[in-house]
Amino acid sequence: xxxxxxxxxxxxxxxxxRVVGLFSQRxxxxxxxxxxxxxDATLSRLTLTTIGDDHKIEQITKNLNKLIDVVKLxxxxxxxxxxxxxxxxKVRATGAQRDEVKRSVDIFRGQIVDVTSNMYxxxxxxxxxxxxxxxQALGEHTIMEVVRSGVSGIARGEKIxxx
Amino acid sequence: MELLSGxxxxxxxLQDEGVELIFGYPGGSALHIYDAIFRQKGIKHLLVRxxxxxxxxxxxxxxxxGKTGVVLVTxxxxxxxxxxxxATAYMDSIPMVVISGQVPSDKIGEDAFxxxxxxxxxxPIVKHSxxxxxxxxxxxxxxxxFYIASTGRPGPVVIDIPKDVTNPVDRYPYAYPEKLRMRSYxxxxxxxxxxxxxAVALLLSAKRPVIYAGGGVVQGDGSELLTELAQRLNxxxxxxxxxxxxxxxxxxxFLGMLxxxxxxxxxxxxxxxxxxxxxxxxxxDRVTNTPNKFCPGAKVIHIDVDPASISKTITxxxxxxxxxxxxxxxxLEMLKASKEMPDQSxxxxxxxxxxxxxxxxxLYTAPRYRTDGDMLMPQEVISAVHQITNGDAYVTSDxxxxxxxAAQYYLFDKPRRWINSGGLGTMGFGLPAALGVKAAxxxxxxxxxxxxxxxxxxxxxxxxxxQYNLPVKILCLNNQALGMVKQWQEMQYEGRLSNSVxxxxxxxxIKLAEAYGHLGMKIxxxxxxxxxxxxxxxxxxxxxxxDVYVDPSEHVYPMQVMPNGSMRDMWLSKTERT
Ligand SMILES: Cc1cc2nc3c(=O)[nH]c(=O)nc-3n(C[C@H](O)[C@H](O)[C@H](O)COP(=O)(O)OP(=O)(O)OC[C@H]3O[C@@H](n4cnc5c(N)ncnc54)[C@H](O)[C@@H]3O)c2cc1C
Ligand SMILES: Cc1ncc(C[n+]2csc(CCOP(=O)(O)OP(=O)(O)O)c2C)c(N)n1
Ligand SMILES: [Mg+2]
Numbered sequence: 001x002x003x004x005x006x007x008x009x010x011x012x013x014x015x016x017x018r019v020v021g022l023f024s025q026r027x028x029x030x031x032x033x034x035x036x037x038x039x040d041a042t043l044s045r046l047t048l049t050t051i052g053d054d055h056k057i058e059q060i061t062k063n064l065n066k067l068i069d070v071v072k073l074x075x076x077x078x079x080x081x082x083x084x085x086x087x088x089x090k091v092r093a094t095g096a097q098r099d100e101v102k103r104s105v106d107i108f109r110g111q112i113v114d115v116t117s118n119m120y121x122x123x124x125x126x127x128x129x130x131x132x133x134x135x136q137a138l139g140e141h142t143i144m145e146v147v148r149s150g151v152s153g154i155a156r157g158e159k160i161x162x163x
Numbered sequence: 164m165e166l167l168s169g170x171x172x173x174x175x176x177l178q179d180e181g182v183e184l185i186f187g188y189p190g191g192s193a194l195h196i197y198d199a200i201f202r203q204k205g206i207k208h209l210l211v212r213x214x215x216x217x218x219x220x221x222x223x224x225x226x227x228x229g230k231t232g233v234v235l236v237t238x239x240x241x242x243x244x245x246x247x248x249x250a251t252a253y254m255d256s257i258p259m260v261v262i263s264g265q266v267p268s269d270k271i272g273e274d275a276f277x278x279x280x281x282x283x284x285x286x287p288i289v290k291h292s293x294x295x296x297x298x299x300x301x302x303x304x305x306x307x308x309f310y311i312a313s314t315g316r317p318g319p320v321v322i323d324i325p326k327d328v329t330n331p332v333d334r335y336p337y338a339y340p341e342k343l344r345m346r347s348y349x350x351x352x353x354x355x356x357x358x359x360x361x362a363v364a365l366l367l368s369a370k371r372p373v374i375y376a377g378g379g380v381v382q383g384d385g386s387e388l389l390t391e392l393a394q395r396l397n398x399x400x401x402x403x404x405x406x407x408x409x410x411x412x413x414x415x416x417f418l419g420m421l422x423x424x425x426x427x428x429x430x431x432x433x434x435x436x437x438x439x440x441x442x443x444x445x446x447x448d449r450v451t452n453t454p455n456k457f458c459p460g461a462k463v464i465h466i467d468v469d470p471a472s473i474s475k476t477i478t479x480x481x482x483x484x485x486x487x488x489x490x491x492x493x494x495l496e497m498l499k500a501s502k503e504m505p506d507q508s509x510x511x512x513x514x515x516x517x518x519x520x521x522x523x524x525x526l527y528t529a530p531r532y533r534t535d536g537d538m539l540m541p542q543e544v545i546s547a548v549h550q551i552t553n554g555d556a557y558v559t560s561d562x563x564x565x566x567x568x569a570a571q572y573y574l575f576d577k578p579r580r581w582i583n584s585g586g587l588g589t590m591g592f593g594l595p596a597a598l599g600v601k602a603a604x605x606x607x608x609x610x611x612x613x614x615x616x617x618x619x620x621x622x623x624x625x626x627x628x629x630q631y632n633l634p635v636k637i638l639c640l641n642n643q644a645l646g647m648v649k650q651w652q653e654m655q656y657e658g659r660l661s662n663s664v665x666x667x668x669x670x671x672x673i674k675l676a677e678a679y680g681h682l683g684m685k686i687x688x689x690x691x692x693x694x695x696x697x698x699x700x701x702x703x704x705x706x707x708x709x710d711v712y713v714d715p716s717e718h719v720y721p722m723q724v725m726p727n728g729s730m731r732d733m734w735l736s737k738t739e740r741t
Contacts, residue, residue, distance in 0.1 A: 011348070014294065018286065021286050025287045058474070062471040068311060069347055070350050071346055163346060
């Protein structure tokens with residue numbers, strides 16, 4: 001099953017490489033990874049998505065917790081949560097294509113953030129599934145370049161991950 | 164406040180941490196630190212002959228004392244030479260702090276002379292690491308390093324220090340922190356009382372119990388409590404390779420080691436057990452054999468300080484995260500308070516069954532090796548050493564058949580006496596580890612059981628033994644082959660001995676030992692074994708290299724059947740299978 005694990009860790013050099021290293025060392029896979037400092041400059045928040053059965057996920061969270069830099073973590077997929085990913089895509093758009101692309105962008109509530117006479121740069125955010133669907137709607141032959149931010153997430157309701 | 168340079172600060176912090184001994188080797192990036200060592204008293208530094216030796220010596224010191232071993236090396240090759248020893252300590256959960264010099268901060272990343280990314284190289288084999296950026300950080304980093312290395316599940320910690328940080332010119336106020344607060348590291352302490360209660364109920368309901376104790380009991384100083392528990396309940400105990408000595412080896416409740424080369428009675432009892440109490444053991448693949456065939460009828464209680472060890476390969480029915488000391492103490496208190504005891508007639512039947520297994524194939528009820536041949540058998544050599552040392556020596560070992568024979572036939576009654584590389588299986592460990600033990604316990608008898616293969620991997624440390632007058636006995640079970648490899652080739656590769664023999668290229672170990680200033684002794688025949696060993700062990704002030712020629716055709720048995728075997732599937736000899 002796909003899981004979103006959110007980690008609060010010391011904002012120290014080397015901390016990120018320890019997390020990434022753990023995954024390759026123990027043969028766990030990382031589907032996506034995002035990391036940035038938090039409102040407390042001494043902490044970073046790292047969100048990663050991974051795939052595994054319950055046993056594997058348990059080992060992943062236990063081993064992450066063992067890392068000295070990791071302060072706290074939560075498996076967001078255990079409860080209801082909001083997940084978002086940002087997509088930037090350059091799309092070939094000439095002639096009749098221009099309107100068609102624009103319609104798709106509207107349907108997916110995206111924005112065109114840059115234009116030339118031949119292309120649009122489009123920004124869409126949402127769940128990874130939604131972004132997949134948008135890319136599919138555009139069709140392979142119109143896509144020139146894709147950048148995805150990786151998943152970020154936060155629990156719904158009053159639950160918070162903090163120290 | 165006192166003003167100190169980075170180098171002096173480091174040495175002072177080590178003193179304030181209570182460090183007595185450092186094992187190390189100097190070089191460019193570490194020279195400021197070495198100068199600081201020269202200008203102090205209090206900490207003794209032992210110059211090894213190879214950085215791998217330094218790590219193994221510090222490791223042996225740590226295993227024998229329970230204190231954290233300390234290593235100091237230079238950058239680049241000094242640091243990479245230490246890697247094998249760090250990995251060895253990591254796999255066996257040994258507390259160690261490794262300080263490595265690094266190129267100056269402004270050169271890092273420039274492929275500078277003797278630059279390697281030590282934090283990166285060592286990352287998968289350390290519990291944690293630090294790259295020190297400013298001299299002012301040194302006291303706190305040292306404090307944290309020792310705290311992390313020695314608490315929870317112990318392990319090695321690297322402190323990498325760029326040369327400019329230790330320079331003698333710049334001075335800073337020094338104070339060693341008294342307390343530490345680490346919001347991201349809180350090692351487990353007491354176990355969950357509800358879980359312990361469940362475990363106690365399960366133990367009381369057991370009809371065919373086995374206590375499976377590992378290295379965590381030795382390292383966590385839980386032997387006395389474990390022994391009390393086993394004796395109170397009259398339960399059989401088996402130890403892992405790392406756990407030998409956690410329960411007295413000569414006690415009647417001891418079944419011997421379990422696992423790949425475990426005894427018939429230990430492995431068979433495990434297979435038939437209804438309740439297994441695993442204490443400070445990690446269900447290693449050398450123990451469980453095929454996991455889905457492991458102990459089919461058993462409920463498993465697992466006590467471990469590291470939650471990641473629990474239900475990793477074998478699912479625990481009653482997981483308990485906590486230190487062996489605190490959990491066993493609480494268990495005993497509950498048992499005493501409840502006054503209940505397990506079903507005595509069931510336990511008596513269980514013992515009857517176990518005694519029958521012992522009679523049939525046990526290692527300690529009759530010799531299970533040939534005694535009619537001309538050649539000395541490795542097993543009888545170990546037994547003779549056990550006898551001569553009253554079972555009270557510190558025995559370090561290298562890796563191979565000799566290691567297994569030592570584990571099987573030197574019955575350890577006390578913890579911290581058996582010092583070997585189990586998890587990584589590092590040939591070359593034995594001699595430097597023995598020197599570390601001897602440095603910690605100068606009056607103790609220290610024996611390194613080795614093979615003619617392994618000893619050549621750190622033989623240079625014979626010179627360290629000379630320099631610091633660390634007289635140990637080196638017992639080389641010389642079978643003129645990489646015996647353990649050869650055994651596998653004979654069993655699984657139709658006897659094709661690919662690169663496991665040396666073709667007359669072995670050195671004369673007697674002369675070699677003498678060249679380093681030690682004594683050498685050769686033993687070839689049964690009738691000279693006891694006499695010569697007695698002679699060797701009577702010598703207390705010299706290192707003695709005892710080269711014992713043993714039957715090269717001997718294999719280690721029992722040996723679990725692999726792959727796809729269960730715990731009880733074993734070869735008992737070259738021809739006999741369970
Ligand atoms: C040639 C060769 C053959 C081998 N054959 C065998 C064999 O036949 N049988 C065998 O058993 N091994 C054998 N081994 C060794 C094997 O590879 C493992 O090293 C060993 O089985 C692990 O022992 P352990 O389970 O006691 O764990 P250790 O590696 O000693 O780990 C200790 C466990 O205890 C925990 N712990 C540490 N401190 C505490 C504390 N204070 N409180 C609570 N928990 C704590 C740790 O978290 C860890 O999980 C062999 C090795 C070699 C090289
Ligand atoms: C550094 C290292 N390299 C290779 C091995 C694989 N290995 C395990 S046992 C063994 C043979 C050891 O030979 P020896 O020291 O003579 O011991 P014996 O088995 O003959 O008693 C080898 C090569 C190892 N454990 N460690
Ligand atoms: Mg050999």
